[in-house]
Amino acid sequence: MRRWSLALSLGLLLALLGIAPPANAAVELPGGKKNFVVSLGSLRDGSRENWTRLGTYAFDTNGTVTARTYLWNQKTPVARQKTGTTPDLSCATGANDSRTHVRRCETLTAGGFLGAPAETRTGTYTTRTDASGAQLVHITWQIGQAWSEQWAVTLTPDRTLARLDYRFNTLATHGYAYGSNAEFTTRRAMSSVLAFPGTLKQDIVSWGNDRVGTSTGQTFQHKQFRMCTTVTHCLTYVQPSSAAACQKAGGCPNYGGGTTADVTSIQYHLLKVSSYDRRDSLWHWCTCLAMERNEFCYTGNSHVKPMLQIIDDNGNFHGWVGAEASFYPSSAGEPRYRDMLATFRITTFR
Numbered sequence: 001m002r003r004w005s006l007a008l009s010l011g012l013l014l015a016l017l018g019i020a021p022p023a024n025a026a027v028e029l030p031g032g033k034k035n036f037v038v039s040l041g042s043l044r045d046g047s048r049e050n051w052t053r054l055g056t057y058a059f060d061t062n063g064t065v066t067a068r069t070y071l072w073n074q075k076t077p078v079a080r081q082k083t084g085t086t087p088d089l090s091c092a093t094g095a096n097d098s099r100t101h102v103r104r105c106e107t108l109t110a111g112g113f114l115g116a117p118a119e120t121r122t123g124t125y126t127t128r129t130d131a132s133g134a135q136l137v138h139i140t141w142q143i144g145q146a147w148s149e150q151w152a153v154t155l156t157p158d159r160t161l162a163r164l165d166y167r168f169n170t171l172a173t174h175g176y177a178y179g180s181n182a183e184f185t186t187r188r189a190m191s192s193v194l195a196f197p198g199t200l201k202q203d204i205v206s207w208g209n210d211r212v213g214t215s216t217g218q219t220f221q222h223k224q225f226r227m228c229t230t231v232t233h234c235l236t237y238v239q240p241s242s243a244a245a246c247q248k249a250g251g252c253p254n255y256g257g258g259t260t261a262d263v264t265s266i267q268y269h270l271l272k273v274s275s276y277d278r279r280d281s282l283w284h285w286c287t288c289l290a291m292e293r294n295e296f297c298y299t300g301n302s303h304v305k306p307m308l309q310i311i312d313d314n315g316n317f318h319g320w321v322g323a324e325a326s327f328y329p330s331s332a333g334e335p336r337y338r339d340m341l342a343t344f345r346i347t348t349f350r
Helices: 002-017 192-194 288-292
Strands: 037-044 053-058 064-073 118-130 136-142 150-157 162-169 172-178 201-206 213-217 234-239 267-271 279-288 303-311 319-327 340-347
Touching: 002 303, 037 064, 037 319, 037 340, 053 118, 053 172, 053 303, 053 319, 064 303, 064 319, 150 172, 162 234, 172 319, 172 340, 192 234, 192 267, 201 288, 303 340
Parallel strands: none
Antiparallel strands: 037 053, 037 172, 053 064, 064 118, 118 136, 136 150, 150 162, 162 172, 201 213, 201 340, 234 267, 267 279, 279 303, 303 319, 319 340
């Protein structure tokens, strides 16, 4: 007890004198959580140098943080990557006249997402409470250029999951992040995703045709997906119609847009990428686009969206953070305005 009293008295004296605590003093973790999944994007109107990042932040009470991230940049576009997973006939069809059923095609994801993150960087962080009572976390990355970011921390009522709300970032314009004390190796199977009882909502900031767009609160229809009997790490769904996506200009001028065929369905594949970390991936495209090219599996500019699962302290699933990295398949010199990039979250905790 005497040693504790002396230490406490010394701490109070240092604080009164304005002297910093020892260098090895513990730093408070953001919301008391150490492991975060993070999506960042630099998305600007008129720019052709946009990028998205997806990865993890690991915080330590010694005041350091380590990021491991995937990067997709318009300056160095990469082609989509085959995952090696094709849904079986229990959840897809191989019928050539398929318009309203999920087509049995090999699922694609963003280039590089099947491997380890290409980037690792370290930094330091501090936490403090602002005038409103919110905890703020400030990160300074040690990468040879000025890069810092700040987030506000919010906890779920049961305090098992933390959300970081974007405040500012020297390089990124938008971001989402969620964290807990579950290890990054903790994830939920596709069967658990399908059985999740909550209503998942999507908030997304996207870039395409030189413009940034924002959508909030769109319901993600995870309960409409079907789990494949054999390929159980894959879920599929065909959205019957989408006038917003498949009838707009640049969509399907021949088969969509109220013409005789009027096919406006969307093909969805939701895939577990890894059994030992949080990686999943979403792939989707308008059925009519393949029809216009006389293809069964669309080889054009489909949407590839790598994602990382949001997991709480108890190992429960709460959705995803994700990034779109859909680069237009083109020859050299093709303008990049047809690329599609985004940063987003799909979760109940918004």
